[in-house]
Amino acid sequence: MTSIRRPMWPSRADTFWLFLPAAAFTGLNVLYHVLGDRTTGALGPAAGLVLQICCDLALVLLFRFPALVAGTLVAAAFAMLGSDLFAPGLLVPVHPVALMTVPTITPVVLAQLVRVLDRRTVLWLTGILAVVATRPWEPSWSVTPFGLLSTVLPVVITFYVEARKQLLRSLRDRAERAEREQHLLAEQAGAEERRRLAGEMHDVVTHRLSLMVLHAGALGVTSADPAVRTAAEDIRREGALALDELRDLVGVLRNGAEAGPRTLSPEAPGDPARLVEESRSVGVPTELAVDGDPAQVSPTVARTAYRLVQEALTNVRKHAPGATVAVSLRYHPGGLDVSVDSTAAARPPDPALAGSGSGAGLAGLRQRVELVGGRFTAGPAPGGGFRVGAILPPYVPTAEGTRCDPGARGR
Structure with a gap:
């Protein structure tokens, strides 16, 4: 089975909102490194800064490699936890400036992962990182609240925003569908009315015009007065033209439906x-x-x-x-x-x-x-x-x- 190849950045806006936080958090971590304590372990004084910058820069690859970025974040969080528990000062300063015990980029990564991973995976990642960040085995007012704010809160907010977008999109689709249905109903009603009018014109008006043409023709044949015969012929000719036009109009109103047998009038259209x-x-x-x-x-x-x-x-x-x-x-x-x-x-x-x-x-x-x-x-x-x-x-x-x-x- 071939895997789905994701784009590096779906749009310019996504590119901007990935590079901007990556650059901002990189600068923030450098500032923490300059103003705060350094790591004192065997990996050197910049070990913690290098780990944070790796997590920050991994953000730009989130849309193309979401699982890799998530795995990097979780691995960095466990590495920081292990350093704090078993080797203080190795990856996290003994007295850090930030109160977060997970990578500082964690809120942004979790918020963006909601867009590219399924909900169950995101919830599992959030739960794991929340445990690491809050450290429930050592409850502390300086750790637990910041742990929840950096893991659970951004995911909850993002889920709410996405749900609201889906709701608005659904309401918009329903409104457009209702408008289309209303338009179709109006067209159907118009078509029904045209067919009804066509039927009445064909059954009533055409019948009366046909009688008028026949009576005029009979009068022109039986009358001995030349003026009457001329008038009767004029009436018959104009009636035949009106009948021909009426039948054409009935055909148009019926949108091509059969209008019954038709005999062409010998007269051409008006000149x-x-x-x-x-x-x-x-x-x-x-x-x-x-x-x-x-x-x-x-x-x-x-x-x-x-x-x-x-x-x-x-x-x-x-x-x-x-x-x-x-x-x-x-x-x-x-x-x-x-x-x-x-x-x-x-x-x-x-x-x-x-x-x-x-x-x-x-x-x-x-x-x-x-x-x-x-x-x-x-x-x-x-x-x-x-x-x-x-x-x-x-x-x-x-x-x-x-x-x-x-x-x-x-x-």
């Missing part, structure tokens, strides 16, 4: 050129620029563009009398780019005409564009005019669009 001509006929100077092949997009997308141009020109007539308009349609393999740019109004709008709308035209356009997977923009243009635009995909990936839209083939 924006007709809207431009209508706008010119009522005195609004309107220019149309078409680039590319309209056959590159599906009828559903073309109808969406038609509705956008229609709503934008209607808004110009209502709110910007005297303005000039430029309509641009750019067809390309990636879809269709539509823009309707108008200049500033030349005169104040008619209050009755401006207040005749519902105020939700642009919002409805945005929703319609987003339903087919496009991006909608609307806002003031430089010079005081207004711009309405959209970037539309080449086709809508619904079951109906795939089956019935020529633009969906081969994509």
Whole structure:
């Protein structure tokens, strides 16, 4: 079995918090050596200082070799204990400046070992070092409290901090999970509502429109009056277009679900050129620029563009009398780019005409564009005019669009 190779230092912060205490405790031990008594045994006057510095410098290897560092600390503690009991002055001065009877770096090492070793091992190490540090066989107010402060207290504090971090992390994960679940529930509710609306539109509105188209067709056949036949044909044609668009919308709302059998209307999607001509006929100077092949997009997308141009020109007539308009349609393999740019109004709008709308035209356009997977923009243009635009995909990936839209083939 291969052993886990730990990094020397997991992060820059870990590197800093290992080297800083190692350097600080090394300096502290040198200060104790200078100000206090020296060791007097056979190992020389600096034996205790060398032992302390070895433990201090071992701290920088803790993340890579935690067991080795822990073993070094325990061995040094037992060596100090043995020197104090059987050879006073060998590794610990007879009258030390510090009241700790274990290496001075012990609190830092134990606190860091909590992060890299399992809890049971850390508790065993803490217990062993606590016995060595407190020396319960010789209770003393100058030894026991410092022994507990240098061994048990840092481990308890570190366990508390780690437990609190885990609790906060768990609460954060639960909050994020609850937020995701709430978002999914909202999406499911929206999908259910769209399916319900699609079902009602398909079962009720489509039925009524179909009856209207049939009655108009029958009236055009049976009536002897040419004006009535012409009106009936207009009603039948517009009803068929509305029925075709309604079926497309039902397919989009159902996210590709089957909307029942469909028969294509013979009429193509509305031509924006007709809207431009209508706008010119009522005195609004309107220019149309078409680039590319309209056959590159599906009828559903073309109808969406038609509705956008229609709503934008209607808004110009209502709110910007005297303005000039430029309509641009750019067809390309990636879809269709539509823009309707108008200049500033030349005169104040008619209050009755401006207040005749519902105020939700642009919002409805945005929703319609987003339903087919496009991006909608609307806002003031430089010079005081207004711009309405959209970037539309080449086709809508619904079951109906795939089956019935020529633009969906081969994509």
